[in-house]
Amino acid sequence: xxxxxxxxxxxxxxxxxxxxxxxxxxxxxxxxxxxxxxxxxxxxxxxxxxxxxxxxxxxxxxxxxxxxxxxxxxxxxxxxxxxxxxxxxxxxxxxxxxxxxxxxxxxxxxxxxxx
Amino acid sequence: xxxxxxxxxxxxxxxxxxxxxxxxxxxxxxxxxxxxxxxxxxxxxxxxxxxxxxxxxxxxxxxxxxxxxxxxxxxxxxxxxxxxxxxxxxxxxxxxxxxxxxxxxxxx
Numbered sequence: 676x677x678x679x680x681x682x683x684x685x686x687x688x689x690x691x692x693x694x695x696x697x698x699x700x701x702x703x704x705x706x707x708x709x710x711x712x713x714x715x716x717x718x719x720x721x722x723x724x725x726x727x728x729x730x731x732x733x734x735x736x737x738x739x740x741x742x743x744x745x746x747x748x749x750x751x752x753x754x755x756x757x758x759x760x761x762x763x764x765x766x767x768x769x770x771x772x773x774x775x776x777x778x779x780x781x782x783x784x785x786x787x788x789x790x
Numbered sequence: 791x792x793x794x795x796x797x798x799x800x801x802x803x804x805x806x807x808x809x810x811x812x813x814x815x816x817x818x819x820x821x822x823x824x825x826x827x828x829x830x831x832x833x834x835x836x837x838x839x840x841x842x843x844x845x846x847x848x849x850x851x852x853x854x855x856x857x858x859x860x861x862x863x864x865x866x867x868x869x870x871x872x873x874x875x876x877x878x879x880x881x882x883x884x885x886x887x888x889x890x891x892x893x894x895x896x897x898x
Binding site: 706708715716717718719720723725730731765777778779780781782783784 | 820821823831832833834835838840877881884885886887888889890891893
C-alpha cells in the first residue's frame with residue numbers, strides 16, 4: 676500500500692467554524708507533513724511530524740493546530756480561519772531520513788474554501 | 791535565504807525533448823528532487839539527485855551540478871499526458887523546499 680489518503684476532499688467553512696482535516700498512511704512512514712498550496716504556486720510547508728512529535732512549525736498561525744494521534748494518522752484542526760486561508764491542503768509522508776529515504780508521498784489534498 | 795527558480799512556462803511538441811532548469815541559492819542540502827503535479831492532483835515524485843551528475847529513470851532524467859547551483863529535468867519522447875506542472879525541490883534537514891514551478895504544455 677503506497678497510498679496517502681485525505682478526508683474530506685472538499686470543505687467549505689465559515690470563519691467561526693471549527694473543522695478538522697484528516698490524513699492516513701499505512702506505509703510505516705515515520706515522518707508526516709502538512710503543506711498549503713495556493714493556485715499556480717508551489718506547496719508551502721506548514722508542519723513536520725517525526726516519530727509522532729512535532730519537529731517543524733513554519734511559523735504557522737495558531738488557528739491551524741496539527742495533531743498526530745499515532746504513526747499512521749495526522750490531523751489538522753482549523754478554527755477561526757480567514758478567507759485567505761482558502762487553498763489546497765496537502766498531507767505527505769516519508770520514511771525517516773536516517774533510512775536514506777528522500778521521496779515524499781502526497782495525498783490528494785483537501786480543497787478548503789473559507790467563506 | 792533559500793530560493794529555487796524555474797521558468798514559469800515551457801511549451802513543447804509531442805514526441806520532442808524538453809529541459810526544465812532549476813537554479814538555487816542555498817548550501818548544505820542533501821539532494822535535489824523533481825515532482826510532477828497535474829491540475830487538481832497531488833505532487834508525485836519523479837527523480838532525485840544526491841550527487842552531481844545525471845540520473846535516468848525511463849523517459850525522465852535529472853541532472854545536478856552543486857558547483858553551478860543548478861539542476862535540470864529532461865523529458866524525452868514527450869506525450870500529451872506529460873502536460874503538468876513540474877517542481878524542483880531541495881531536501882534540507884527534515885524538510886523539502888519547492889521551487890517556483892514550471893507549467894509544461896505539450897502541443898500535438
